[in-house]
Amino acid sequence: MPRLNMVQAINLGIDQQMAKDDGVIVLGEDVGLDGGVFRVTDGLLEKYGSDRVLDTPLAESGIIGAAVGMAIAGLRPVCEMQFSCFSYLMIPQLEGHAARLRSRTHGQVTVPLVVRMPYGGGVRAMEHHSESREATYAHLPGTKVVIPSGPRNARSLIAAAIRDPDPVVFMEPKHSYRAFKEEVPDEEEVAEIGRAEVVREGTDLTVVGFGAMMRPILKATAEVDEARGVSIEVIDLLTIAPMDGETVCESVRRTGRCVVVQEAPRSFGVASEVIAVINDKVLMYLEAPVRRVTGYDVVTPYFGREKDYIPTAGWVRRAIEETLDF
């Protein structure tokens, strides 16, 4: 099995779907000749030609609006927003149309499109290149939000997103793009959107996270297990919306303790939603209040200060220990 990083794995996932279905079209700024600024679409132009890999003019609303039209007409557009922060320019098309057409027409008109975008900090980038705003998209009914955490699930999730009948916002943790490799089988794998995954089994506490936070989470849980002789369960959400509350609640029912981790600002975030679901379904099983490990409610600082503002394994470890000791 080849060992791939996340960039290569997503590239492979798109490539495999393009090979299978000639309605899959890639479009975005610099996705063709340049192969995308992170090279996620590298080589696709050469392989599939400029009718299927479109280097567009600089226009985010245009890219998604055009993709809505393509999707209505039966194509499967896979769009790239160069960085998630520039994707807000497409919200009128996403919220106003892509996310609503199915409801508006009781299913007669559907919009199966994918919007890929790198998100998150830790890469010493300029302003607008480091934010985590998954909650913004997760809050739009009719929009699915998917966030992989490693090469293998990135490949199976992008495949699922491309085949999905609905608009999918596919957020790629850019900090993990080249951070590590995994074995990714040659054969196609297609994940199920809407399913979280228990990536580490345990009995004493559940940690819930996603995206770039999975690595610090796994480091912290291994440390605490070792130091305290406990066993901690870890859940990778993978799909942010619609959220898989069942997997989370099933775990918390067993462990009675939970810590939720997100890189994004604290208020109104994914962690808040996870806690609300726990509250709704398994409150009586809790032996300690659920803790959040999050960024702060400040405008994302420029990179000179960012290391103090992004949750680390240390932050997670501390929250786990406090929750165990409660």
Added chain:
Amino acid sequence: MPMETIASFEVARLNILDENGDTDIDLVPDLKPDRLVAMYRWMLLAREADQRMLKMQRQGRMGTFAPSTGQEAVSVAAAMAMGEKDWFTGAFRELGGRLVRGEPLVNVFLYYNGYEEGNLRPQGSADRLLPVNIIVGSQCVQAAGLGYAAGFRGEDAAVLTVFGDGATSEGDFHEGMNLAAVWNAPVVFLCQNNQWAISIRREKQTRSQTLAQKGIAYGMPCVQVDGNDALAVYRAVDEALARARSGDGPTFIEAVTYRLMMHTTADDPTRYRTEEEAKEWWDREPLVRFRRFLEKQGLWDKAKQDEMDQEIKAEVAAAVEEFEARDSFKADAPFDHVFGTDHAVIQDQRREFLARLEEVDNAQA
């Protein structure tokens, strides 16, 4: 009934200074010798600072930035045509113009090293220089509002907004042009057409024969200038600003230039363009021709050049030193400036943040 022409338009191009340093003397703007030398000096300073930053970036002493080498004439000449009360709002490739408008070089270094401090105007400064705009085209709409406000207050002020060829594809550009025109706002839209938007060449950005003609659609005067000709840029911007201030509304100027370097230091242009293409444009770059012009005017010689080179090197080196000597930044500054009002949710998080930092410090001590 036969079809008849109901409107027709022309697009003019202005070029004053050619590559040999010769000029169309009737068109040379009325600038005193010391201003001409100053114009050259600002361009040289921008070039030296840009190249120095590139080296520092490669050594890990500078973050990602967008080099402006080759485009100095556009923003330097435009900024020099501005009046004290005029607003400047640009993108991220106007180093020279920003310096002319009073940006200390050390701020540029701070900014590109990841500190908001680089955006702070020097104490007591009244310059109307707004921070770098990374969201492509976004400044164009704000310029319409800045211009409207200046008119509303009856100020003798105009707005210069600078953006790239790629920006002309964004909705914000079109909305800003239209708003400014409808409001007859005192705005000069200055497009740096450097032929590329990352890997997208100008011909793939728009099918318009010129970018200048986009002004026509919005009902404003427009002109294309040789953007490597500082005299032409100066003249066009000066006239447009004067028109704006006298109540005659916005102008669109296309400055034709070339991005001689990579898009940003994270970009590899060999993936999408040939080195020959860049080489051709090196022959047309703005500094050499301006030096030849000054020499032909009897204002310049080798001794003066050597002296200025030394001076500029020292100036850049001093700014580097000042920047690198600065090693303390208030860690919780982001909490200070989320809002202009006080809120418990922010203060609680600040306390948590500071406690965490202290713990880390203690652990390391």
